[in-house]
Amino acid sequence: MRRNHSTTPRTTRILGSLLLVAAAGVFTVAAHPEARAAAPTPLDRVIPAPASVEPGGAPYRITRATGVRVGGSAEVRRIGAYLTGILRPATGYPLPLTEHGTGGIELRLSKGGLGAEGYRLRSTPAGVSITADAPAGLFHGVQTLRQLLPAAVERKTVQPGPWRIAGGTVEDRPRYAYRGAMLDVSRHFLTVPQVKRYIDQLALYKINELHLHLSDDQGWRITVDSWPRLAAYGGSTEVGGGAGGHYTKADYREIVRYAAARYLEVVPEIDMPGHTNAALASYAKLNCDGVAPPLYTGTEVGFSSLCVAKQATYDFVDDVLRELAALTPGRYLHIGGDEAHSTSHADYVSFMDRVQPVVAKYGKTVIGWHQLTGAHPVQGAIAQYWGLDRTSAAEKAQVVEAARNGTGLILSPADRVYLDMKYTKDTPLGLDWAGLVEVRRSYDWDPATYLPGVPASAIRGVEAPLWTETLKKSADLEYMAFPRLAGAAELGWSPAATHDWDAYRTRLAAQGPRWDALGINYYRSPQVSWPTS
Template sequence: MTFQSFIWAALCFMFIACDTERPAKLSQSSVIPIPVSITSAEGGFALKSDSKISYESGLQNEAQALKQRLKSLTGLEVNIEDGASENVIQLSIDPNASANEEGYLIKIDKGKVKITGNSEAAVFWGIQTFCQLVPVPSDNVSGPNPQFFISAGEIEDYPEYAYRGMMLDVARHFFSVNEVKHLIDLISTYKINHLHLHLSDDQGWRIEIKSWPLLTEIGGSTEVGGGKGGFYTQEDYKEIVRYASERHMTIVPEIDMPGHTNSALASYGELNPGIKVPEEGAVPTERTQMGVAGQPTPLYTGREVGFSTLDTNKPVTYQFIEDVIREISEITPGPYFHIGGDESHVTEMEDYIPFIEKAQDIVTKYGKKTLGWDEVAHAKLLPTSVAQYWAKAENAVMAIEQGAKVLISPATKAYLDMKYDSTTHIGLNWAAYIELDDAYNWDPTTLDEQIKREHIIGVEAPLWTETVTNRSEIEYLTFPRLAAIAEVAWSPQDRRDWDSFKSRLKFHGQRWTRDNVNFYKSPKVDW
């Protein structure tokens, strides 16, 4: 071999090593949730160091998000350059892109990727899809100019449900602002657009209320198992809201009432009616010591529920509720305020119903729509209210019969805190073992014949944290099931297929591995 031939061969090898393996046609890509329509074409777009991002007015946030995500995925510094026309990813808004407010269209050819949406949020969801088309760098990619080939074609997409949510319980165990931000980043990849924060429960009060400061000083001082607890200042909470908003995610605050309230009762004894002790054996012995009316209850660090209630007959209780709802509503731009309402076993129904109705009126007074767990349907609901179906279909039907809507979160399908199987080292199993295929193979419209598509605002996957203590454990119970539930919430039923999903999921497992996400390697998937 001549010296010139050797140099040429070396250069060719370097070029090959710098390019990831060219993927299959666009229609065979691993996007989750699966889009409404994918059409393949010949050729593709080579993402490389001299590629550019351009954007129309109003999309600066989305352009920056794309730049940062591409840097994370590939190591490339893709610059933002107005007016770029070749080797460019263009972001634009077009009211005709889709009939759906969150609908988007992606067109990919040799010199250009165009992501067009009906709104800023739509463009952001288009960016999430595009970033899933970028190949995972192989270990042997090296050299001065790595390239990432993305097959040509078109993707048309829009969501089945407007509300696609996850709930994080920060009351049983507290999680920092940064841990919540990390979760927001992970779930926004799958087009989740609501994060429901369960901010209070028997074991902890997690949001500063300036007019009732002992709620966090006392009620926020512990957690399940007796840890130090913690809470968000209102500035912390506003930072979470801001960070989520940049990712087109709405924060839904929940203050559970009238039950699940021991942390409030421990902070302010005037809210305590004195616990009515159920029959022997129905409640752990230590709860029998929590029943002195008008006196603070002991802090509680156990897991069992159903023993606490606010005093529903005292005016001070409604002043407390109004102050809490007012202060949180003032720093929550989203439309919903969640009042809990579940498992209030020691609140008599004749007290529970007027309490829920009064709480609903207060939420309305401060410009929000009421969300509540499905038990709230026993009260008279406003047409603007939403019952979150978690346990009893008949409660959801009661809400529908009153003209209210429902949010679908069946514990047997969507509860992320349920164990995968009997060997799972964290989680619970009171509702079910939920393997990956169980989380995927269901549809909100088939749970009960009286709950129809027009009654449903969306789907939410709750993660309760009795057994969850850190970020790694959040990840383990959330992924890959959150990806499955996200596809239930976003994709039309006729596009969803278990075999297709588990095949596509392998790519996401590679991404999670690369990003050090502690996901569950389900035996249902050939990872």
């Protein structure tokens, strides 16, 4: 029986060889986990679609030895710190900032004809470089770098990797200078942390304008020292009768600072002469009859109006715009002007003729909803078009004529990029007065041809508004904004030649795991083949 436990020399050699092969195989897998990993994300698999991509060469791999070179500029160093703040938690690597050395990830300012927001990203096995003419371009390049890494890079705990960036070159710049998102903080008040969270989400998709709708019938959301009851009383409620709230000047400055650090400009809006019940309730003298109405917590529109004939109205407007302009380093003040159904046309024109110069008086450019084109837009004014495909030909012609006469346009068609519109009749949040807006409908239009007859030079860009009649918390905002926000960002940034629904929805599907990693609550549209794992 002993022979069953013994081996011949030949058997021993065979078994030994097999053990060596098995050990070698185990060693190979352990030493080279990328052999089992998915290929790096292709350079063109990002949103917004880049202007130019030249793939080629082996990828670069971020390792424990990788550093981030930032040169001598304080602003470049700050962008580098932002990048390492994203990469360190998931990689577990130190990723030191350095001004010297070779390889690693380099952020560098260098005049190269890329414009104010363009960048060039080059990836080779030796390292990755992002170069730009200006800091905003470097920051946008960092957003592309994020999307070229696995989605797990967004997590706040150490992940297995590997962290590879496909080889090749991306050269990119925006189609339009204005790429905005509007956040309505009046219907439901949103805290500073909630606004900051949304800013971070906007930055990932190279949006550069944050339009804050700061006043409406349901709430006044910004401190005005010369009219203190606006915030203290007018800001004390919201849709449905909640506690409301308002921003102190320090709060607002913090929002502006946080946005600027992510290369977003804040565009504050005080809507007038309509949408003003919160102001009218706060000060009786703003009403033609001298009687303050009660605070309002409903959702109807068009019933309120400042008293156009009173001098007190223009004292109020001057004070509010003066204080807001002093708080706002950006170029624009938005004066609303929509749905002024309780103001006669003659009074509306008279009001806008008096108010627009006040904006210029305080060094800002005026933006108004497109009804401004029915008055006399001042030289340099910008109208924000929020009409529908079915808007009357006469109203569209009025906007086109203003554009031909020099008025700039921001395109926000409600039945395309109003992010609060329901996706389907079963969407639990949002409204449907502009129609049902699924992901394809939101994406599949061209700003250059949307209003025939508008000169290309008049189009400043695209903005996706998010109204909050039905939205109270960040998860609500995210469900309605994502995935449509990404499409609006692409419409504003990417060349028209890249616009293709089938290609886009493939790139959009790849964003799902990233949103999961970031904790973003998004709508899993059946029009998109989202990954299942």
